[in-house]
Amino acid sequence: VSATNTAIREENPNWWADANSVSLDELGLAARNHGMPLEGLAYDVTPLGMHYLLTHFDVSEISEDTWSLEIGGHVEHPQRLTLEEISSRPRSTQVVTMECAGNGRARIAGRMKSQPWLEEAVGTASWTGTALWGLLESAGVKDGAVEVLFTGFDRGIQGGVEHDYERSIPVAEARRSEVILAYEINGRPLPPQHGFPLRVVVPDWYGMTNVKWLRSITVLKEPFRGFQQVTGYTIRTSPESPGIEVTKMQPRSLMIPPGIPEFVSRVRYATRSAQQLRGRAWSGLAPIARVEVSVDGGRTWDDAILGPPAGPHAWTPWSYSWEPREPGEYQLQSRATDAAGNGQPFLPVDADNPQGLANNGIHSVRVIVR
Numbered sequence: 001v002s003a004t005n006t007a008i009r010e011e012n013p014n015w016w017a018d019a020n021s022v023s024l025d026e027l028g029l030a031a032r033n034h035g036m037p038l039e040g041l042a043y044d045v046t047p048l049g050m051h052y053l054l055t056h057f058d059v060s061e062i063s064e065d066t067w068s069l070e071i072g073g074h075v076e077h078p079q080r081l082t083l084e085e086i087s088s089r090p091r092s093t094q095v096v097t098m099e100c101a102g103n104g105r106a107r108i109a110g111r112m113k114s115q116p117w118l119e120e121a122v123g124t125a126s127w128t129g130t131a132l133w134g135l136l137e138s139a140g141v142k143d144g145a146v147e148v149l150f151t152g153f154d155r156g157i158q159g160g161v162e163h164d165y166e167r168s169i170p171v172a173e174a175r176r177s178e179v180i181l182a183y184e185i186n187g188r189p190l191p192p193q194h195g196f197p198l199r200v201v202v203p204d205w206y207g208m209t210n211v212k213w214l215r216s217i218t219v220l221k222e223p224f225r226g227f228q229q230v231t232g233y234t235i236r237t238s239p240e241s242p243g244i245e246v247t248k249m250q251p252r253s254l255m256i257p258p259g260i261p262e263f264v265s266r267v268r269y270a271t272r273s274a275q276q277l278r279g280r281a282w283s284g285l286a287p288i289a290r291v292e293v294s295v296d297g298g299r300t301w302d303d304a305i306l307g308p309p310a311g312p313h314a315w316t317p318w319s320y321s322w323e324p325r326e327p328g329e330y331q332l333q334s335r336a337t338d339a340a341g342n343g344q345p346f347l348p349v350d351a352d353n354p355q356g357l358a359n360n361g362i363h364s365v366r367v368i369v370r
C-alpha cells in the first residue's frame, strides 16, 4: 500500500470498506444510484429508467423559468443563455454508451467506501442537444485557452472537501463535433435525475465527465485543479506522483445472464439445450474489434459474432451459440479487445487504486445446467 493511501487510511478509518462486504452507508448509495439490470444489454438504446444513475450529492431541483447557462472565462463575449435560446440552435443527436469509472469497484478488496458497483454501471442513451463548440465559437474562445470547465448546480462534501460538482476537458476534446450540450434523452426532456435541464455529453469518456445540471461553462487558461479532477478521479500511487487522471473508457464486455435466476443469489439455472449467449462490448479508446467467450471459467476462449453498433460511440452487440452437453456448474465469461489492441482485464493494483477506478476485469456468470 502506497504511502499516500496508508496516510489517508490512518487519518480516516471510516472512509474504508471492509473486505468483501458492503456497509449500510454503501447500501444507501446503491439504493440512490441504481445500475442497469444486465438484461438491459438486450437493447441498442437503454430504455429510460433502466440506464444507470450516479449522483454524488443531491439531484438538483431546477425550474426552467429561472434557469440560464453562463458562458465565461477566457472568451471575447461572456454570455447568459436560456434553454429556449440553446434549444433553438442546430440540433445534434448522439447515441452514446456511458459507464461510471467506478464500475467493478465492489469486487476490489481494500477499497474506499463509495458506490459499490458490481458491473452494471453502464447504459446507452440517445442524447439530443447542440454542439458545444458551436456555442463556444459564438462566445469567441481567446488564444491561450487550454480547458473548458463544466460546473453543476449540485454542491456537497467528499473526502472532507466542500465543493460544487465540476470537471474540465481539454480544448481539443471540446472541439469534437460529437460533444454536445444535451437537453433530451431518448427523445424526451431530461428527467431531473439525468441532469435537467442541460448536461454535457462527452462520448468515449467515463461518466464523471458528463456534468449534469449545468450552471456554467468556463474557458480556462490553466488546467483545472478541483476535487473531482485531481483527487476524485486520479489514480495516485505515491505522494510525489501527479497520478493518472481517469479519462476514456477502457474496453469491457458484459453478458446477458442466460437461463433463469435464483432471486437472492442471482445464480442462473439453465437446461441442456442450445442457446444463444448475447451481450455488448464497448471501449472509449477505439472501436471494438473482437469479443471472445469462455464457457469453462477462462481456460479456453472462442470468438463471438459481432453485430453493428447503433453509432460510432455506442456499444457493439455480440452473440455466441452454446450447447452445454453435461449437467453441472459453468463459469461463463466474455472479454473484449478494441482496434487499438486494448483488452481486459486492466486490473490496476488494488492497493494503489483504492477508489477502484477503471476496473475493467472480466465479467463472469455462474450457471448451473440441469
Ligand SMILES: Nc1nc2c(c(=O)[nH]1)N[C@H]1C(S)=C(S)[C@@H](COP(=O)(O)O)O[C@H]1N2
Binding pocket: 051, 052, 053, 054, 055, 056, 057, 099, 100, 101, 152, 153, 154, 165, 193, 194, 195, 206, 207, 208, 209, 210, 211, 212, 213
Ligand atoms: N452535476 C453532476 N454531474 C454528474 C455527477 C454528479 O454527481 N453531479 N456524477 C457524474 C458521474 S460520476 C457519472 S457516472 C454520470 C452518471 O450519469 P447518469 O446519472 O445520467 O447516468 O454523471 C456524472 N455527472
Ligand SMILES: [Mo]
Binding pocket: 054, 099, 100, 101, 102, 207, 208
Ligand atoms: Mo461515475
